Amino acid sequence: MQALETFPPDRDSACARLEAWIPQAGRHYATRRNHDTGPGTRDGVSQLSPYLRHRILTEEEVLAAVLARHSRAGAQKFIDEMFWRTYFKGFLEMRPTLWGAYWGELALAWDQVQTEAGLRARWEAACRGETGIDCFDAWAHALVETGYLHNHARMWFASIWLFTLKLPLALGADFFLRHLCDGDPASNTLSWRWVGGLHTPGKTYLARVSNISKYTEGRFRPLHQLASEAPAVQGAPNPERMAAPGSDRLDPARRSVLLLHEDDLSPGWMFDAGLAPLASATLDATRRLSILEPAPHVGAFKRAALSDCVARAASRLGQVTEGLKDAESIVAWARAAGAEQIVTSHPPVGPVADLLKGVTGLPVVRLLRPFDARAWPHATAGFFKFKDRIPALLGEMSGIRAA
Numbered sequence: 001m002q003a004l005e006t007f008p009p010d011r012d013s014a015c016a017r018l019e020a021w022i023p024q025a026g027r028h029y030a031t032r033r034n035h036d037t038g039p040g041t042r043d044g045v046s047q048l049s050p051y052l053r054h055r056i057l058t059e060e061e062v063l064a065a066v067l068a069r070h071s072r073a074g075a076q077k078f079i080d081e082m083f084w085r086t087y088f089k090g091f092l093e094m095r096p097t098l099w100g101a102y103w104g105e106l107a108l109a110w111d112q113v114q115t116e117a118g119l120r121a122r123w124e125a126a127c128r129g130e131t132g133i134d135c136f137d138a139w140a141h142a143l144v145e146t147g148y149l150h151n152h153a154r155m156w157f158a159s160i161w162l163f164t165l166k167l168p169l170a171l172g173a174d175f176f177l178r179h180l181c182d183g184d185p186a187s188n189t190l191s192w193r194w195v196g197g198l199h200t201p202g203k204t205y206l207a208r209v210s211n212i213s214k215y216t217e218g219r220f221r222p223l224h225q226l227a228s229e230a231p232a233v234q235g236a237p238n239p240e241r242m243a244a245p246g247s248d249r250l251d252p253a254r255r256s257v258l259l260l261h262e263d264d265l266s267p268g269w270m271f272d273a274g275l276a277p278l279a280s281a282t283l284d285a286t287r288r289l290s291i292l293e294p295a296p297h298v299g300a301f302k303r304a305a306l307s308d309c310v311a312r313a314a315s316r317l318g319q320v321t322e323g324l325k326d327a328e329s330i331v332a333w334a335r336a337a338g339a340e341q342i343v344t345s346h347p348p349v350g351p352v353a354d355l356l357k358g359v360t361g362l363p364v365v366r367l368l369r370p371f372d373a374r375a376w377p378h379a380t381a382g383f384f385k386f387k388d389r390i391p392a393l394l395g396e397m398s399g400i401r402a403a
């Protein structure tokens, strides 16, 4: 699988990529980050997202590594972009109904695809990269084959999907989630909403020929092929904000088992908090990403990354059961291990959190990372308000030198 060659799903590869990237995270990133010269040639972005999304690398360790090499001002652009991930997660945690609304819209759009031949033909052509719009078709192929798209290409792609091809937003977000190695409920759903004018109400993103031509360095110039206007799409408005989640309390004296999942593959912080599990298990929630089957590389990435996590933490885990897939098997496994509680890292809104809602009969202790607990409550409005908090959030991180 090409995607797993590009993104080997293990921490050693993640650390090597971070190490190689650090020198580029300053001025180079600020000047080159918007350029997309195509798979295999782009040097302006880190391609760390599959590792960050699954917390094979944590935001804190990437930020600390970058700030050990660059001043805060020198790496400001990269630091800001890193915090978009945190901001989107916090925003969705406090507005979880947006995830339910997305699933409702997806189910409706999927019904329409099955009953409206014209829509089905346009959707299939878009997913197969057969629209006749060269740039769009090339991005569709790259996504399916490599499991990754550059941020600028994601913006152009989503814009063309919505405003030129006039396809439903939920089907586009689903196409991304089924193929991206970094597919993330918060960043993906909210970025699609941002392009469609729902995240910042009324403010849409229109892909323009001149912008595509400039930042693909002449690879593409879709003259007379793109929509010239981008009216906001229909969709659920941003709901009222709820309180950000807090951490459950860990009672280390109770017999615990640890459930490892795709949202946090660096469990060391839970052992530091006193967790000594009788046994551990990994959860495979891939099938819950979509109504359709996710691409093979998506599940393969997650399963291999979970196995790598188990191998790294083996001495702390007790006996390990890999690949639980539903709530019933989680409860049966925990009971068989003699547990009084199932401990897990707090899963943000998404497939794992959905699955864990079905666990009954044993308490589930969801531990929230201090970084998330500090950052998420600030995602109250737009990113630029959140951005004001970045210096304070950096200051509160352990191991960060003041720059």
Ligand SMILES: Cc1cc2nc3c(=O)[nH]c(=O)nc-3n(C[C@H](O)[C@H](O)[C@H](O)COP(=O)(O)OP(=O)(O)OC[C@H]3O[C@@H](n4cnc5c(N)ncnc54)[C@H](O)[C@@H]3O)c2cc1C
Binding pocket: 033, 044, 045, 046, 047, 048, 049, 050, 052, 053, 081, 082, 083, 084, 085, 086, 088, 149, 150, 151, 152, 154, 155, 158, 176, 180, 182, 183, 184, 185, 187, 188, 189, 191, 192, 195
């Ligand atoms: C329509 C659309 C859908 C997207 N879907 C996803 C998704 O499912 N999963 C995902 O991780 N990102 C998503 N993004 C955000 C962004 O495109 C990717 O995080 C980024 O391209 C990852 O590549 P990189 O690691 O080389 O980024 P770099 O530019 O090197 O940035 C470093 C890190 O900062 C964070 N980051 C940078 N830009 C963004 C951004 N705009 N939003 C959120 N975090 C950011 C990521 O963690 C990234 O790894 C989406 C963006 C758009 C426009």
